[in-house]
Amino acid sequence: MILIHCPYCDEKRPEIEFANAGQAHVARPLDPSSQSDEEWEAYLFIRANPRGRHHERWRHVHGCGRFFNAVRDTVTDKFETTYKAGEPRR
Amino acid sequence: MSDALFRNEPVSSTPYVADGVSIRLAAPLKRYSLRARTADALETVLNVKVPQKIGATEGGIACLGPDEWLLRTPAEAAMPTGTGLPVAITDISERSICLVLEGPRAAEVLMTGCPLDLDNFAVGRATRTIYETVEIIIIREGEDRFHVEVWRSFAAWLWTAFTTAASH
Numbered sequence: 001m002i003l004i005h006c007p008y009c010d011e012k013r014p015e016i017e018f019a020n021a022g023q024a025h026v027a028r029p030l031d032p033s034s035q036s037d038e039e040w041e042a043y044l045f046i047r048a049n050p051r052g053r054h055h056e057r058w059r060h061v062h063g064c065g066r067f068f069n070a071v072r073d074t075v076t077d078k079f080e081t082t083y084k085a086g087e088p089r090r
Numbered sequence: 091m092s093d094a095l096f097r098n099e100p101v102s103s104t105p106y107v108a109d110g111v112s113i114r115l116a117a118p119l120k121r122y123s124l125r126a127r128t129a130d131a132l133e134t135v136l137n138v139k140v141p142q143k144i145g146a147t148e149g150g151i152a153c154l155g156p157d158e159w160l161l162r163t164p165a166e167a168a169m170p171t172g173t174g175l176p177v178a179i180t181d182i183s184e185r186s187i188c189l190v191l192e193g194p195r196a197a198e199v200l201m202t203g204c205p206l207d208l209d210n211f212a213v214g215r216a217t218r219t220i221y222e223t224v225e226i227i228i229i230r231e232g233e234d235r236f237h238v239e240v241w242r243s244f245a246a247w248l249w250t251a252f253t254t255a256a257s258h
């Protein structure tokens with residue numbers, strides 16, 4: 001079982017306590033009505049699908065309950081780092 | 091809280107006793123979910139000490155997350171409402187029941203379905219976690235005594251899982 005470091009609990013916890021919540025750092029446009037259909041579609045549906053280093057949101061759902069961000073390698077499934085929501089991209 | 095006569099618990103009121111471990115239903119508790127941005131904000135409202143660190147317990151209050159605490163108390167407590175303040179205090183007494191695992195094999199029985207390393211889980215610590223697929227809250231009350239909070243609808247299954255594990 002993979003152990004994932006929760007930046008809020010500040011310890012490594014078993015992966016089944018966590019849930020993946022998709023790509024990280026996708027910011028909702030501040031003024032949605034100013035968006036073209038293409039821009040809005042890109043925000044809603046278009047995601048990176050990298051082979052390798054990927055920024056993801058995870059949630060310690062069966063733990064402290066918090067969402068945080070993680071850098072995970074999609075090939076090896078290794079977590080490079082995790083950090084609190086709101087902190088700059090690593 | 092309803093009269094004890096009318097309580098309908100989802101598990102047996104007779105303790106299950108196996109070699110090295112017993113499993114029993116705890117007496118009814120009052121439970122409050124406490125939410126606030128900081129422990130200090132809650133301390134101001136409750137006028138008691140509130141643990142700051144996730145996993146810590148103090149005076150019946152467990153810190154479950156950065157903005158979430160669980161207060162368990164045997165008696166009906168007069169709770170402040172915190173009206174107008176950025177806190178939320180919710181009575182969740184009947185949402186869950188508590189199973190008590192006691193004896194030298196208590197940790198072993200829990201670890202049949204819980205992935206935490208309970209050998210390194212200090213007395214006085216509390217955490218939300220999972221047993222197989224059922225969400226639970228573990229509170230280590232003593233070296234050989236664990237309280238396991240589980241939502242009522244999962245309790246019958248968890249009781250069967252624990253007693254089955256204890257019988258092996």
Ligand SMILES: [Zn+2]
Pocket residue numbers: 006007008009010060063064065066
């Ligand atoms: Zn956590």
